[in-house]
Amino acid sequence: xxxxxxxxxxxxxxxGQQHRRLIEVIDRIKVxxxxxxxxxxxxxGESHGLESFESLESxxxxxxxxxxxxxxxxxEHKTIAIKALKAGKHVVCExxxxxxxxxxxxxxxxxxxxxxxxxxxxxxxxxxDYLIVKDIFDKRTxxxxxxxxxxxxxxxxxxxxxxxxxxxxxxxxxxxGVHLIDRLLVLLNEPVQSLYCKxxxxxxxxxxxxxxxxxxxxxxxxxxxxxGTYNYIQMPLWYVLGSQGALSIKDWELNGxxxxxxxxxxxxxxxxxAGAGLTKTMAPRDESTLLTSCVPRVKxxxxxxxxxxxxxIEGHEDQLVKNEEVMRTMKLMEAAMKSSAxxxxxxxxx
Ligand code: NAD
Numbered sequence: 137x138x139x140x141x142x143x144x145x146x147x148x149x150x151x152g153q154q155h156r157r158l159i160e161v162i163d164r165i166k167v168x169x170x171x172x173x174x175x176x177x178x179x180x181g182e183s184h185g186l187e188s189f190e191s192l193e194s195x196x197x198x199x200x201x202x203x204x205x206x207x208x209x210x211x212e213h214k215t216i217a218i219k220a221l222k223a224g225k226h227v228v229c230e231x232x233x234x235x236x237x238x239x240x241x242x243x244x245x246x247x248x249x250x251x252x253x254x255x256x257x258x259x260x261x262x263x264x265d266y267l268i269v270k271d272i273f274d275k276r277t278x279x280x281x282x283x284x285x286x287x288x289x290x291x292x293x294x295x296x297x298x299x300x301x302x303x304x305x306x307x308x309x310x311x312x313g314v315h316l317i318d319r320l321l322v323l324l325n326e327p328v329q330s331l332y333c334k335x336x337x338x339x340x341x342x343x344x345x346x347x348x349x350x351x352x353x354x355x356x357x358x359x360x361x362x363x364g365t366y367n368y369i370q371m372p373l374w375y376v377l378g379s380q381g382a383l384s385i386k387d388w389e390l391n392g393x394x395x396x397x398x399x400x401x402x403x404x405x406x407x408x409x410a411g412a413g414l415t416k417t418m419a420p421r422d423e424s425t426l427l428t429s430c431v432p433r434v435k436x437x438x439x440x441x442x443x444x445x446x447x448x449i450e451g452h453e454d455q456l457v458k459n460e461e462v463m464r465t466m467k468l469m470e471a472a473m474k475s476s477a478x479x480x481x482x483x484x485x486x
Contacts, residue, residue, distance in 0.1 A: 141226075141446060142168040144195045146216055147208030148177040151230055155205045155257075156184065162442045165203070171195050192216065196223035203445070206230055209298045210305025214239040221250045226449055228255045232314040235305045237466040244459055255445055255455060256462045260315040261322065264436045265373050265385050270323055271434050272376065272383055278396060279380030284323075285360045286316045286374055289367035294345050307343030309335060309469055312363045317472075318465045320351070320359055327354045332481045333472035338366050349472050385431050392431045400425045 143159060145152045148170040159165050169187030171194075172178050178188035189195045195204065196219060204220040206213055206229045214234045220227045221243070233256045234240045247254040260266060273281050298304035299311055321328075329352045335344035346364040353359070362371070372392060374385040381396040402425045407416040437443075440456065447453035471482045 141165045141202040141449065142200050143203045143205055143228075144168055144189060144198075144201050145170045145181075145205045145207060146172070146192065146195065147206060147212070147230075148172040148181050149207065152177070152205070152207035153180065155207055155228075156181075156186070158438075159205075159442055162439055162446065164446050165442055168200060169195075192219065196220060196225065202226060202449075203228060210235060210310060211303060213305075214243060217243045217254065218246050221246045221252055221254065224250070224252055226253045226255070226445075228257055228445060230257050231259075231318075232305065232310040232469075233462050233466065235310070237463060237470060240459075240463055240466055244463070247459075253445075253448055253455070254459060255448070256457055256459070257441065258315065258318045258457045258462065259441055261319055261457065262436060262438055262440050264434060265388065265390060266319050266323075267434045267436055268385065268390070268431060269374050269376060269383065271432070272378075272394070273323060276378075277432075278376065278378030278382060278394070281357060281376055281378045283358050283360075283377040284320065284374070285362070285372075285376070286320055287360075287362040287364070287371050288312055288316065288373065289362075289364040289370040291366060291368050291370075293339055293365050294343070300340065300343060302342045307335075308346050308363045308365060309344055309473060313347060313349070313361070313469055313472070314465060316361045316363065317349075317468055318461065320361060321464060321468065322461060324353055324357060324359075326357075328352070328468065328484050329354050330481050330483050331468070331472060331475055333475040335473065335476040336364070344476075347472070347476070381426075383431070390431050390433065394429050394431060396427045396429075398425060398427045 143165060145155050145167060156167050159167050167186060169189050170178050170181035171189040171192055182188055195201060203226045206216050210232055213229050217227050217229050272278060294300050299306040331351045333347060333349040336346040338345050349361040351359045372384045372386045376383040383394050385392040402422045405416050405419045407414045408419045444453055444456045448455050475482045
């Protein structure tokens with residue numbers, strides 16, 4: 137019979153507590169306790185019946201512990217991951233996995249012959265908005281996709297914690313960029329040919345409070361990835377153009393629309409008065425040539441990540457979030473930051 141795996145969550149702030157909720161619904165994984173440098177945070181764990189550990193070392197020495205979940209600020213991920221792997225514990229690490237690709241390389245080097253697994257929590261691959269886009273892309277519902285825009289826009293700046301500081305791995309490229317880029321690369325599954333990026337420092341100096349990243353893929357598909365934190369008007373989360381239609385997903389409630397060309401020929405467009413001029417090219421389309429529907433919902437298995445952690449450890453499955461994919465995203469973010477710093481297009485391979 138498969139053995140229950142026991143977890144200790146290191147760093148029991150916002151996301152550490154979310155891991156407790158995520159694991160709670162998995163039958164074969166159990167959270168044993170927490171370790172946090174702040175006792176107050178461990179008291180929250182105690183209120184859920186979790187043990188408090190007095191140090192990281194005491195967690196690593198405990199034979200009951202199979203898996204360490206790392207949910208500390210980003211700059212601590214590498215050191216804790218390496219210690220845990222060396223102690224023979226499987227590791228689930230929050231994103232961004234590390235501050236750069238070199239640090240990730242160090243972790244993977246240690247993991248290589250350790251006999252234990254290293255997982256990165258790229259949980260936004262399980263977001264329904266992304267899975268809808270993936271379904272439409274894979275099934276060619278709107279024909280051949282030629283342009284994708286993936287954006288998240290907030291309006292309150294960067295939260296007033298470590299995310300504002302470079303030494304902690306702050307900034308929006310590392311915070312949200314890592315999710316959007318990871319998903320796009322997995323979705324398209326083809327080489328990037330070139331990119332151009334501009335980091336924004338609208339009200340910050342140390343770290344970016346947003347960015348705009350243009351990518352061209354080998355097949356010619358283009359993409360715009362954008363993160364903003366001073367957007368009082370939000371742009372759609374997704375805007376996808378295909379040869380036979382288009383998709384817009386406006387928000388996390390999944391409002392939006394899918395338009396599909398129904399092969400009905402349109403009468404030649406009549407010019408319209410637009411502003412101070414006339415236009416035929418930009419005249420609205422005859423709606424009878426399009427089928428319009430709501431965003432088509434898909435089923436999401438929110439247990440997918442942790443079930444895969446369990447099955448991988450048991451040797452029944454391969455990792456769904458592969459470490460080489462995580463490395464590719466880290467390298468792409470580095471190229472994006474270089475593009476921004478030099479104001480130049482980066483051509484691949486680099
Ligand atoms: P947070 O500030 O709320 O919590 C971090 C906790 O780590 C704090 O309680 C702090 O006391 C503790 N800590 C700091 N250094 C420690 C150490 N050396 N050992 C043990 N505990 C330590 O931050 P957060 O929002 O929970 O973010 C934590 C991590 O989770 C970050 O890497 C962040 O990028 C990631 N995150 C991921 C998602 C996601 O959806 N995947 C969402 C939010 C945050």
